[in-house]
């Protein structure tokens with residue numbers, strides 16, 4: 001077990017390193033940072049000075065190592081648009097809003113998706129099952145910007161039950177979390193439903209019934225424990241969907257998170273901030289996947305004894 | 308000891324399992340009549356696909372929902388009809404009164420939980436037993452001769468060999484000292500030595516507990532070793548039923564004899580074994596009349612009608628218009 005965890009950690013570190021290289025070179029390809037920073041009215045002398053200040057006259061490998069060294073100490077450069085603030089500071093101010101929204105959305109989709117998937121499998125072909133299949137279909141095909149606008153129009157504008165935007169109280173979470181979570185809810189429902197159906201037809205479920213266990217133990221212990229393994233393996237993907245979805249959902253609902261920060265900085269051509277947001281998001285993604293891999297090893301005994 | 312006049316522990320009457328409700332749906336098993344007395348072992352033999360597992364599973368009402376809805380007839384168990392039982396009654400019946408060793412023992416253990424966890428679940432329901440749960444779990448593993456049982460309780464199924472898993476499944480099925488055990492080909496996936504050991508073990512446990520057994524197999528050698536009586540199934544029906552020794556010596560149904568002739572004996576080389584020509588029909592394509600007639604060496608015009616089950620000798624019933632007369636081997 002320890003061996004597997006160590007191997008996964010090393011893999012994650014390598015992934016982080018590769019990612020930093022890709023982002024660094026991509027950012028060099030997207031344009032001359034000096035021209036970007038100085039704007040149109042700059043003189044030739046200004047340009048030469050800034051090139052030297054930024055270290056852009058150094059060989060590219062040295063530039064990368066400098067960038068990496070700074071990034072490791074938390075220095076991602078400074079914002080061009082927002083009063084020269086350090087990019088990391090901007091991100092850290094926005095991170096809690098994003099993480100809490102994603103956390104609420106994920107918790108909600110896990111609980112509802114698992115309940116729904118189990119009920120649908122247990123009452124195969126009943127009304128619950130049909131509803132679950134419908135949700136699975138709709139949730140994975142509706143684009144989230146459209147869903148967000150529709151939800152906002154119906155529940156905030158027309159019915160007035162919930163606020164259109166804002167951040168702070170629980171009411172603010174409902175519509176953005178529902179919008180952000182619907183795709184994952186659909187995916188979890190579908191995953192749990194199909195793996196529950198498979199588990200319920202398996203021999204170990206027959207043996208559990210032969211023993212005279214109650215139906216609730218058979219379903220919620222024996223069948224569900226096995227059906228959750230595929231859900232865990234897909235958690236990394238769900239997290240990625242939530243992070244990328246956050247850019248759209250946060251923009252639609254004016255949610256003060258890093259998704260909207262990314263959107264704003266792209267509009268403002270605030271280059272260092274965009275780069276830093278991308279770095280932070282991909283790091284989160286790699287770390288989340290590492291945690292999922294470890295969790296997977298912890299819950300599946302067949303994996304555990306392999307390491 | 309029980310005598311033949313005691314009321315049977317299990318009395319199956321006109322039991323059918325159809326693919327859905329309504330008498331027109333194709334039947335997996337049809338009009339089964341079978342009795343099992345306390346302490347008795349009845350063998351159920353027949354080629355694969357004849358409906359043995361379906362019959363065994365219906366006794367515990369463990370058929371898939373579609374087939375369970377297609378269940379008709381009666382299964383009298385100790386005065387109650389299992390076919391009429393509701394979910395609560397079935398939960399009480401399963402494990403404690405009737406238990407089963409499933410056909411695929413390798414897949415019968417839940418991969419997620421330890422052996423100890425899965426054993427104790429059943430033990431907890433066994434109200435009359437005394438001693439700590441841990442001690443009883445260890446004793447259960449000892450009874451099926453698992454070495455170092457304390458350590459094994461912590462194991463997950465994939466950490467054990469096939470033979471050991473088989474015995475663990477046996478221990479789990481027997482934890483609550485059931486009065487009737489359905490054993491569905493419990494040894495087919497095991498190699499010969501382990502198979503022999505497991506059968507010895509089952510016999511031993513049965514003798515100690517006075518348990519009745521429905522022993523499903525397609526191996527006549529196993530029948531000879533384990534059973535008092537045997538029922539032969541073909542295409543969803545019982546075609547012959549009687550005491551084991553009589554059926555071996557003097558089979559009356561043509562299918563039974565063909566099955567017996569395909570069992571290797573010591574003086575027969577394996578490559579010269581006669582097999583029954585043709586293959587059993589699928590549920591949807593069962594022929595008119597005697598189900599065996601397309602493969603029977605003696606089929607005649609009358610065989611296009613369904614022969615009734617008739618008692619030819621005491622406790623020896625046959626479903627055939629032209630039962631065999633001569634003893635086997637007498638030629």
Ligand SMILES: Nc1ncnc2c1ncn2[C@@H]1O[C@H](COP(=O)(O)OP(=O)(O)O)[C@@H](O)[C@H]1O
Pocket residue numbers: 326335353354355356357358359360361362371374589590
């Ligand atoms: N769930 C099911 N639905 C439809 N047919 C089935 C189902 N289960 C088994 N059968 C069919 O019923 C017949 C009897 O199967 P089974 O009881 O498993 O026979 P055996 O145990 O003697 O090999 C087979 O032809 C099989 O294909």
Ligand code: SF4
Pocket residue numbers: 560561562597598599600601603604605606607610614626627628629630
């Ligand atoms: S009834 Fe006819 S076809 Fe069927 S076993 Fe007897 S002789 Fe053969």
Ligand SMILES: [Mg+2]
Pocket residue numbers: 359360361410491
């Ligand atoms: Mg079978």
